[in-house]
Amino acid sequence: MMVRKPAVAGQFYPARKESLENNIVECFTHELGPGKVPESKDRTKKIQGVVAPHAGYVFSGPVAAHSYSALYRNSEPDVAVIIGPAHSGFGAAKAAVADQDFETPLGVMEVDTELGEAVTKGPIVSDNRLHQGEHSIEVQLPFLQYLFKDLKILPILISSQDFETASQVGKTVKEEIKDRKAVVIASTDFSHYVTPEVAKRRDKLAIEKILDNDPKGLYSIIRKENISMCGYGPVVSLMFATGYKNAELLKYATSGDIRPMMEVVGYASIACW
Numbered sequence: 247m248m249v250r251k252p253a254v255a256g257q258f259y260p261a262r263k264e265s266l267e268n269n270i271v272e273c274f275t276h277e278l279g280p281g282k283v284p285e286s287k288d289r290t291k292k293i294q295g296v297v298a299p300h301a302g303y304v305f306s307g308p309v310a311a312h313s314y315s316a317l318y319r320n321s322e323p324d325v326a327v328i329i330g331p332a333h334s335g336f337g338a339a340k341a342a343v344a345d346q347d348f349e350t351p352l353g354v355m356e357v358d359t360e361l362g363e364a365v366t367k368g369p370i371v372s373d374n375r376l377h378q379g380e381h382s383i384e385v386q387l388p389f390l391q392y393l394f395k396d397l398k399i400l401p402i403l404i405s406s407q408d409f410e411t412a413s414q415v416g417k418t419v420k421e422e423i424k425d426r427k428a429v430v431i432a433s434t435d436f437s438h439y440v441t442p443e444v445a446k447r448r449d450k451l452a453i454e455k456i457l458d459n460d461p462k463g464l465y466s467i468i469r470k471e472n473i474s475m476c477g478y479g480p481v482v483s484l485m486f487a488t489g490y491k492n493a494e495l496l497k498y499a500t501s502g503d504i505r506p507m508m509e510v511v512g513y514a515s516i517a518c519w
Contacts, residue, residue, distance in 0.1 A: 248346050248374075249346060249347045249348070249349050249354060250344065250346040250347065250348050250349060250374065250377060250378070251349055252348075252349055252350050252351065252384060253378070253379045253380065253381060253384060254381045254384055254385065255350065255351055257302070258301070258302040258303065258381055258384075258385050259302070259303045259307075259385060259388060260351065261351055262351060263351045263352055266350075266351045266352060266388055267352070267392065269303055269307070270303075270307075270311075270388060270389060270392045271283055272307075273303060273307035273308050273310065273311040273389075274308075274311045274315065276307070276308035276311070277308075278308035278309060278497065278499050278503060278504070279307075279308035279309075279311040279312065280311055280312050280315040280496075280497075283315075284314075284315040284318040284319050284393070286319065287318075287319055287320075287322075288319050288320065289319075289320060290319075290320065291316075291320045291492070291517065291519040292320060292321070292519050293316055293317055293320040293321045293429065293517050293518065293519045294321075294429060294430065294488040294490050294518055294519055295429055295430035295431065295432065295484050295487070295488045295490065295517075295518045296313035296314075296316065296317055296429070296430075296431055296432070296515065296516060296517050296518065297313065297431075297432045297434060297456065297481055297484065297514060297515065297516040297518075298310045298313040298314070298386060298389075298431055298432070298433060298434075298515055299433075299434065299435050299436075299513035299514065299515070300330065300381060300382045300383075300385045300386065300433045300434070300435060300477075301385075301435055301501070301511060301513065302385075303385070304504065305501045305504050305505075305511070305513070306435065306501075306511075306513040308497075308499070309497050309498070309499050309513040309514065309515050310385075310386075310389060310513070310515060311389070311515075312496035312497040312515035313431075313496060313515040313516070313517065314389040314390070314393060316496060316515075316517040317393075317429060317431075317517075318393045318394070320517075320519070321429050322427060323394070323397060323427050323428055323429040324396075324397065324398065324426065324427045324428070325358045325361060325397070325398045325399065325400055325423070325426060325427070325428045325429075326390055326394075326397060326398075326399050326400070326428070326429050326430075326431055327361075327399075327400045327402065327419055327423065327428055327429070327430045327431070327487070328383045328386055328387075328399055328400065328401050328402070328430075328431045328433060329402045329403075329404065329415065329419075329430065329431070329432055329433065329480035329483045329484065329487075330380070330382030330383040330386075330401075330402075330403055330404070330432075330433035330434075330477060330480055331382055331403070331404055331405075331407060331433070331434065331476050331477040331479060331480055332376050332380055332382075332403040332404060332405040333380060333381070333382065333476065334379065334380070339369075339371045339373045339376055339405060340369040340370075340404070340405060340406035340411045341369045341370045341371070341402060341403065341404045341405065341406070341411060341415050342370070342371055342372070342373035342374075342375075342376040342377065342402070342403050342405070343362045343365060343366060343370055343371070343372055343373075343400065343401065343402050344357060344362070344372075344373075344374050344377045344401045344403075345357060345359050345362050345372055345374065346374050346377070348383075348384065348387055348399065348401065350384070350387050350388050350391060351388070352387075352388050352391040352392065353391060355387055355390070355391060355397070355398070355399050356398050356399070357398065357399055357400065357401065358398040358399065358400050361398075361400050361422060361423070361426070362400055364422040365400070365402070365418050365419060365422050367418060368414045368415075368418055369406070369410075369411045369414050369415060370402065370415060370418060376403050376405060377401060377403055380403060382403070382433040382434075382476075382477065382480075383401045383403065383433060385433075386431055386433055387399070402415065402419075402483075404479040404480055404483065406479075407477075407478060407479030407480075408479075409461070409462070409465055409482065411479065412461075412478075412479040412480070412482035412483050412486075413461065413482060413483070413486050415479075415483040415486075415487075416482065416483035416484065416485060416486025416487040417486050417487075419483065419486075419487040420486060420487045420488070420489065423487070430483075430484050430487045430488055431484075432477060432480040432481045432483065432484035433477055433480055434475060434476055434477025434478065434480055434481055435475070435476050435477065435511055435512065435513055436448075436449040436452060436453075436473070436475045436511070436512030436513065436514055437449050437473060437474050437475065437500075437510075437511065437512040438474040438476065438511050438512075439474070439509045439510075439511065440474070440509060440510065441508065441509060441510070442500055442502045442510050445500050445510050445511070445512040446498075446500070446512070448471050448472075448473045448512075449473070449475075449498065449512040449514065450498075451467050451471055451473070452464060452467055452468060452471075452473050452475055452478075453495055453498065453514055453516070455467055456481060456485075456493060456516055457493045457494070457495065457516070458493075459485050459489075459490055459491075459493065459518075461482040461485045461486065464478060464481065464482060464485075465478070465482070484518065488518055490518035490519055491519070492518070492519050493516055493517065493518045493519075494516065494517050495514060495515075495516055496515040496516060496517055497514065497515045498512070498513070498514045498515075499512075499513055500512050500513065501513075
């Protein structure tokens with residue numbers, strides 16, 4: 247099987263294994279991170295999925311670490327279904343699953359091809375072309391590799407983030423993982439290139455809809471408030487795939503909390519169970 251080589255190593259995260267491992271530890275111990283690398287299981291919640299950002303680690307890594315800390319402490323998955331937005335790509339697929347294993351500086355993550363074949367229906371096709379060069383799934387992988395052993399992944403990119411496509415992707419995933427030890431990861435950043443005040447106000451409105459598991463409400467508030475959230479489709483897919491009853495905002499911050507800037511990007515980690 248062909249292996250997808252890393253597209254953004256050396257840009258979004260370090261390209262060398264040792265440097266990347268050190269960077270991941272820094273994300274966990276950062277003042278905006280959870281404080282430490284998770285070591286124990288507490289099982290207070292049976293987490294079904296998380297929302298995690300996908301920007302460069304220097305900006306969003308500490309926020310993302312909250313999702314992965316919660317995931318490690320409250321789940322024992324054998325497969326992680328990672329749903330991300332396609333910022334660009336090839337082909338006309340509305341949603342595409344990859345059947346190539348994914349390589350990062352920490353090694354190769356095996357794709358669950360059996361599950362991939364099962365979800366290939368409706369708007370989801372098998373097409374590796376859409377995944378070439380895309381970062382929204384790739385940046386999640388080193389966190390998973392660092393914390394979990396022998397974990398398989400199912401990478402799904404959504405290029406058409408209309409409600410019908412996003413909901414169908416979620417329903418299909420739900421049907422095929424019902425007998426599996428699976429978690430779902432929705433990859434998204436929130437507001438892009440607005441003032442910190444605008445980002446925090448708008449993102450709070452979107453996050454409230456996610457916490458309420460209100461997919462139609464999320465679409466409505468995004469349109470009404472012009473929220474430049476890049477992965478709202480994957481989040482809606484997560485809602486339908488898990489049907490979670492509870493959700494918690496683990497951390498919200500912006501790129502301006504890392505480095506002072508006039509226009510920022512918003513990041514949030516959310517756990518769902």
